[in-house]
Amino acid sequence: MVVTGTLGGSVTLPLQLQDGQQVESISWVSRSVPGAIATVTLVEAGGPDTFHQEESRYWGRLSVVGPDRSLQISHLNWADAGSYRAHINLRSSRLTHTREYSLHVYEPLAQPRVTVSTRISGNGHCLIILTCVAESRGGTVTYSWAPLGPQTTVSHGGSVLSVSLRPGDSALNFTCMVKNPVSNSSSLPILVPPSCTERPQEPKITASSQIMKDGTCFITLACLLDQAGEDVQYSWDPQGQGAVVSHGGTTLSISWRSGVSDSYHCTVKNPVSQSSSSISIKPLCSGNRFLLRTLLSQSRFSACLPAFLGVLGMIEEKEGWVSLQQGASLGWPELRTWELCSPSVSPVPRCAAGSAG
Incomplete structure (x- = not known):
């Protein structure tokens, strides 16, 4: 017999005794536990039954219910699922009658x-x-x-x-x-909805930049949709040599120099329509730091690059992103390096620290 129970609840293994049977005892056995898990001994002349539980994982969870002495298991857990047997011993016979059960335990379903x-x-x-x-x-x-x-x-x-x-x-x-x-x-x-797709919204482009020592501006662009939906494809224009597209086409990484394309476009497309956004690259790489690195990376100023990078670091540490003119007006001695690299001082740059010699 198949019996179902709810996780955490109670279940009864029904035992239907035949009329007139003189039952002496009933032993309940679980395949997962050696020996009987419980035994009921019936007393003649209508006296009270004797119920005995063996010490097992079922301890305290078993009881006998109804006139047929069915077995009730409470506080069901997953381990209780499995096969059970009831061995019925008669007073008038040495034969043992057996009933078999298969217990299945389920948990209540949540909202799908x-x-x-x-x-x-x-x-x-x-x-x-x-x-x-x-x-x-x-x-x-x-x-x-x-x-x-x-x-x-x-x-x-x-x-x-x-x-x-x-x-x-x-x-x-x-x-x-x-x-x-x-x-x-x-x-x-x-x-x-009555249709598969709608026109995609205009994408948003986020950008981050990093200035490299050789004056190159390394930029990462990310194209984002609040609700991308299904079957959306991303593309970038232009890509150019050395550009890397990643993350399913949403991200473009480029090494930018002055003179290369100043504007990049992200296009999102689904099966019925498309939308695009643009971003200007030049403002990302047009701060003092980038312009000065680019200037000093030119051949006529290359000898001054190591010294000037140190000066630039001191400037940023003092006042953040400031111009050289502002620093000179404050009388910063570090900016003597800039004068030493100026073509008006000498056709050949000199990079000695301190005053010109």
Whole structure:
């Protein structure tokens, strides 16, 4: 006999004795525990029965109920699932009658979750796929959907519903229902739009930059959508030599120098339309730091680059992003290096620290 119980609840293994049977004792056995887990001894002349529990993991959770001395197990856990036997010993016979049980334990089902994906089918129709997921550790879950119609197809054991919509069809609501032997639950209604995709919103571009020692400005651009949806593709223009596209096309990494393209475009596209945004690169790399590094990386100033980088670091430490003119007006002695690298002082740059010699 198959018996089902709810996790944490109680279950009864029913024992139906035949009329007129003179029962002496009943021993209950679980396959997972050696020996009997409980024994009931019946006293003649209507006296009280004797109930004995063996010391096992069932201790304190067993009781005998009803006139047939059925066994009740309380506070069910997953380990209680399995096979059980009742050995019935008669007074008038040495034969033992056996009843067998298979106990299945289930947990109550929570509200299922439904995910939605869309794509354009080969015939141009909008195919919407609803996937229902019910969390369950206690065995098989039965799935069903409502409503069903000519445009719907159920698959994957009932957990997946495919809806084919033609142009002009109206929006529909679907509900996923799940059931196991001890409970049932339903999802919230899921609204299926009349078309697969809508025009994507304008993407947002975020940027970060880093100035390298050779004067190159290394930039990382990320193209973002608040609600990307399904079947969205990303592209960048221009890419150029050395550009690296990553993270599914959403991220572009470039090494930028003055004279290269100043504007970059991200385009997002789905099966029906597209949208794009642009960002100007030049402001990211036009601060004092980048301009001075670029200047000093030129051949006529290359001898001054190591000394000037140190000066630049001292300037940033003192006042942050300031210009050389501001620093000179403050009388900073570190800026003597700039004068030594000026073409007006000498056609050949000199990079001695301190005053000119």
